Amino acid sequence: MPSNEPAFVVDLTRSSSLLLPALFLLGLLVGSFLNVVIARVPHGQSIVRPGSRCPRCGHVLSWYENLPLLSWALLRGRCRSCRAPISIRYPAVELLTGLLFLAAAWAFGPGWLLLRALLLVGFLVPLALIDLEHWIVPVGVTVLGTAAGLASAVPLGWERLQESAIGAAAGFLVFWALERVSLLLVVKVIRPPLRALRGALARMSGAEPPEREPDPTEALGAGDKWLLLLVGSYLGWRPLFGVFLLSALQGAVVGSVLLALHGRAGTTAPPPGSPATEDGWTPEATALPFGPWIALAALELGLAGPWLAETFASPLVSLVTGQPWVQP
Ligand SMILES: [Zn+2]
Known part of the structure; x- marks a missing residue:
């Protein structure tokens, strides 16, 4: 924020x-x-x-x-x-x-900033957990959350409302574009080492290395742009770069650890009867739902961003948190 x-x-x-x-x-x-x-x-x-x-x-x-x-x-x-x-x-x-x-x-x-922070928590917690379990982002909930994000910016003045609207639009559009780019990034850059790691682990345990699976483009999260619409409406556009950076970093690190420990980067496949499985889709072992990582990064920067920028004042921290750099 x-x-x-x-x-x-x-x-x-x-x-x-x-x-x-x-x-x-x-x-x-x-x-x-x-x-x-x-x-x-x-x-x-x-x-x-x-x-x-x-x-x-x-x-x-x-x-x-x-x-x-x-x-x-x-x-x-x-x-x-x-x-x-x-x-x-x-x-x-x-x-x-x-x-x-x-x-x-x-x-x-106490104040409006607190109310906005509570709204952000109230929308991100269920969205993160639903994505974690079902691999879906309910669009209706994100739109409702975005409306609340914009409305709760009104009492803070025109500048903050503008910041919120630009943040929502930027989050959505950048992720919409990223969906296209990430087809390349995830499929060509992030997945191969994960898949290689999985193959190596399989060989070490004496099992057959998994055969190459087709790259499911659905796993790139059509829902993530809706989540970023919501996040942008609360945080504004400035911390969005940090949200993306932190979510990718934390997701990659924890995903690799989970893959090494459990043979899966994501939690579990969606339960039967979940909307994500209706068309017979199952995530491959190297796939992980990205929504929870976006929510985590948004909460970190939304709740602790100002504190981080103040405590570790530097241009880099300001870039990541989207907070002004106050020279000590
Ligand atoms: Zn009972």
């Missing part, structure tokens, strides 16, 4: 003492709602009705089985009715959202 303030000072006194715990609790509750979004949006189900129920036995959850973190811990991760295990993803998303809300409160203090 570009800041017009000349310097970023970590000054907890400007946040009332209640702000941080209140925002953490709010984050837990919002995270509980985001769990519903993550579970239902990929299947085209309503996020309002019906209320939460056990996917196995249909047991309708009462309010005390819906408390963030607490219920999962008290029920020891099992349905109260049929004892079916409840995924650790539920408390994990709640805790993650709580911590990100806390980080936003710490970074911005």
Whole structure:
């Protein structure tokens, strides 16, 4: 989030003492709602009705089985009715959202910038997790998030609104163009070493090296441009280069580690019944969903960008964070 303030000072006194715990609790509750979004949006189900129920036995959850973190811990991760295990993803998303809300409160203090940071978290967390599991980016959610990003820039003045609109357009168009270029980049530059590594690992373990698979162009993420539309509307255009750089770097490093450890760069193939598998597409082992890496980089630069630029003031850090370089 570009800041017009000349310097970023970590000054907890400007946040009332209640702000941080209140925002953490709010984050837990919002995270509980985001769990519903993550579970239902990929299947085209309503996020309002019906209320939460056990996917196995249909047991309708009462309010005390819906408390963030607490219920999962008290029920020891099992349905109260049929004892079916409840995924650790539920408390994990709640805790993650709580911590990100806390980080936003710490970074911005009360005000419109905080509200925008919370909106960014609230849209990126479900988008990242849906892409991670289903390898899709729901366009409707990104458009809604972009509208909120633009609308929440209005009270900050014309300049910030302009910055948001240019950021959204630039993010979308650059990634639309990158989809074309990345056909070359990913297929010719990034995939071959990953594939070579995979072949070498297969040979070391005595298995047959995997035969060359056709390059699935769908894996280049038609959804990423929609994600960048959203990110640009919050961060403006300045940090977009850094978002791309960090997401590619972090994705490549973690993807290589996962490939070496698990034989897959991405998490897992989309589950059966996911929209991504409707046309019979399965990602090859070297493919990884890029959306979560864009979301991670956007959150890093959106929440910690001003702090990074202030603490490690240098032209390079300013280039990556998109924040003004304040000479000490
Ligand atoms: Zn149950």
